[in-house]
Amino acid sequence: MTELVLYGHPDSGHACKVALALALAGQPHRRVWVDIWADPATRPADFLAGSPFAEVPLLRIDGVPLVQSGAILLELAARLACLGGETPEGLRRGRELLMWEANRLGMCLPQLKEARRTGGAGFPPGAVDWLRMRHAADCARFAALPGDGPFFHGAAPGIGDCAIWGYAQWLDAAGVAPTPVMQTWLDRMRALPAMRPPAGFFAPGA
Ligand SMILES: N[C@@H](CCC(=O)N[C@@H](CS)C(=O)NCC(=O)O)C(=O)O
Structure with missing residues (x-):
């Protein structure tokens, strides 16, 4: 069973893109709120470990970190064969x-x-x-x-x-x-x- 964890914040349109994709795909996942207005150094350690610029969105797929909203969307579409990823x-x-x-x-x-x-x-x-x-x-x-x-x-x-x-x-x-x-x-x-x-x-x- 694949575990998906999405780190984001409501003021981030980039994070909303990925949250919406997961919702539309009906893909079970956990969402973690990260304070993008706080000093980056204060953000959760597991988030900082996966996001090189301390930016949201970060999606962990079975622990593997993925960053950059567009790259994450493409990965989801291809892996899950959804949201356009069903066909070339x-x-x-x-x-x-x-x-x-x-x-x-x-x-x-x-x-x-x-x-x-x-x-x-x-x-x-x-x-x-x-x-x-x-x-x-x-x-x-x-x-x-x-x-x-x-x-x-x-x-x-x-x-x-x-x-x-x-x-x-x-x-x-x-x-x-x-x-x-x-x-x-x-x-x-x-x-x-x-x-x-x-x-x-x-x-x-x-
Ligand atoms: N190019 C990135 C942009 C990500 C980005 O700019 N994230 C902002 C929120 S929209 C962020 O995390 N800012 C917090 C910071 O820079 O400390 C993407 O598409 O994911």
Whole structure:
């Protein structure tokens, strides 16, 4: 029996991507809350031993540590033959979506969210405008991404949907508005029975 332990925090869209994937796959696992706002040195020793940058998400599969949310999603899809990993085409689609997300949405939205949280502190002049400009280009591209199905992977959500959900769930917090295409997809994602708010995935004390 494979033992899965996911370390994360509700403020981490990267951790939410993996938590959502495990929930959608119906894969039994344990979740451990790690305080990402605390001094990294104070985080649990077993977490630090597996996460070289002291970052969440960390997934341990039978004790073996896996880091980087996109790499974890690909590993889950391939190993469990789920969420696109059932076919070579689904896996290819997942890889393409993950690369796009990491380079585009996942580069801008976490920073825009952080800029809102800090009131712009720590961001050089012009940085937020530049991020917003990049995000506007991403919104246009987002409309070209869906295929024929209601999800990026077709009839059912896959790892690409999980990756894009990670930070697209927080457009408000990032100070940007959803396009109509985004809103339709976000509504579908929110309606999934496995979906949880971030604090539903990671609660202190877990
Ligand atoms: N590229 C990584 C990013 C992970 C990351 O940035 N994690 C943040 C939370 S979203 C973190 O753990 N920050 C705590 C810290 O750096 O001390 C991934 O995709 O997993």
